[in-house]
Amino acid sequence: MKLGVFTVLFSDKSFEAMLDYVAEKGIEAVEIGTGGYPGDAHCKIDELLNDSKKLQDFQDSLSKQGLIVSALSCHSNPLHPQKHIATEGDRLFDKTVMLANQLGIPVVNTFSGCPGDHEDAKYPNWPVSPWPNDYQEILKWQWEEKIIPYWREKAAFAEQYNVKIGLELHGGFSVHTPATLLRLREACGPAIGANLDPSHMWWQGIEPVESIKILGRENAIHHFHAKDTIIDQPNMNRNGLTDMTPYSDMKERAWYFRTVGFGHDSKEWADMISALRLYGYDHVVSIEHEDGLMSVEEGFTKAVETLKPVMVKESVGEMWWV
Template identity: 75%
Template sequence: MKLGVFTVLFSDKSFDDMLQYVSSKGIEAIELGTGGYPGDAHCKIDELLQDNSRLLEYKQKIEDHGLIISALSCHSNPLHPQTIVSQPADELLVKTIQLAAKLEVPVVNTFSGCPGDHENALYPNWPISPWPHDFQEVLKWQWEEKLIPYWKEKNELAQAHNIKIGLELHGGFSVHTPGTMLRLREACGSAIGANLDPSHLWWQGIDPVEAIKLLGSENAIHHFHAKDTIMDQPNMNRNGLTDMTDYSDMKNRSWYFRTVGFGHDQKTWADIISTLRLYGYDYVVSIEHEDGLMSIDEGFTKAVENLKPVIVKESVSKMWWR
């Protein structure tokens, strides 16, 4: 395994300064945003697609710092009912897959998207209750008319470029649990898998270790984000899991993000890493820091310090003691 970081954290740094900084911390892999929600501070997709010499120089700089690119990320909503949102998101995903192929990066991360509830809707509709039955009708329409047709097409595109698509299981989007992930994968193809982030599982009441077993059994984990979450039970009793309190109002939220080790202890993270290895994941653990109690540098540094002791660097080739 390699320890990586999602470099959106360092959007205020130049590309060169970012490379120098993360490599000095012992990071071995970088995940780069190409646009959408993560922005494109360190990866100008049109420039790199149109200029091979610039692309080669870009790739060389990364290699010179002893780094690899674990994934290109373009998180957005390509199924948004307003084309002013969905069309640029779709175009960005296509370009990101093309760039990943040119850079020999195996994974593109994004969200599944969330459609509206009918063709003329203006906003996404995220059904989370099976009753009243209207919600079931919305969900059926979304999957049959929007999700499956769209991701079948993108699965074919990704396979043609030898790329895997990592969908982050995130609330507010149609694919947000292991079950919805596997449903989409079965319907659309094996290029689609998870960019698994435990932080979004914990607040939904999902055990990340068990999620890894479910997805790992189907070879459906393409990438991994390392981010933590803390649950505030008194606020949970009042607001529930689907808490709409603003992220900045942490005192009143049911749950909020923490850097690795500040929501769950090191043994929990050791179990997560070990289960990833047990189920065949031997790729990058990419730190994502969205802790509202720590600065960028402190939160990132503490995540590195907490993950280094539990990351599995050397895979077993044989049971030597037998």
């Protein structure tokens, strides 16, 4: 298992400067954005797809630092009811899969997307209550008419390119829990898996270790993010977990993101790493930073310091003691 970082943290640095910086910190893998919400500061996808020299230079820069790419990430909403938004996300996903294939990168990370509630909708509709029954009707239409048909096609496309799809389980999108991920995987095939981020499990009331077990039993974890969350219980009592308070108003929010180790201690992170290994995950733990209380550099450094001691680097082989 390798320790990595989602390089969107360092979008202010050039590609080479970013690689120098993270390698000096002991990072072994990078997750790189190709556009969409993460931006494309370190990967101009059209240039790389159409210029073999630039593609080779990109690979050489990584090799020089001894780094691998754990995933390419193109988080967007390809099911957005506004066609121009959906089309942009769809085209970016296809290009990212093709680039991942050319570079030998195993995973493309994104969101499942969230449709509207009918064909002429303008905005996504994320049902979070089973009643009144209108919400059940919306959910049924979304899954049968939009979500499953789209991702069935994309799963087949990714399989043609020998790439796995890591859907980040994130509130506001149709796939946001282990159950919704497994529902889509059952309908679309094993190319669909999770980019599992424990920070999004905590705020939904899901224990991350248990989510690892649920998904790990199905071999459905394709990638893993490292980001923490803290619950402010008095605010949770008032606002509930679907808190719409702006992220910037941290004093009033029911929960907010923290750097690794500042929401949950190293023992809980060790338990997650151990559960990942128990269920066969041996890829990358990719640090993400969305902590409103400390700088990117400080948060990233503290995350590395917390995770390095609990990473499992070597498999056991034979159990010599039995």
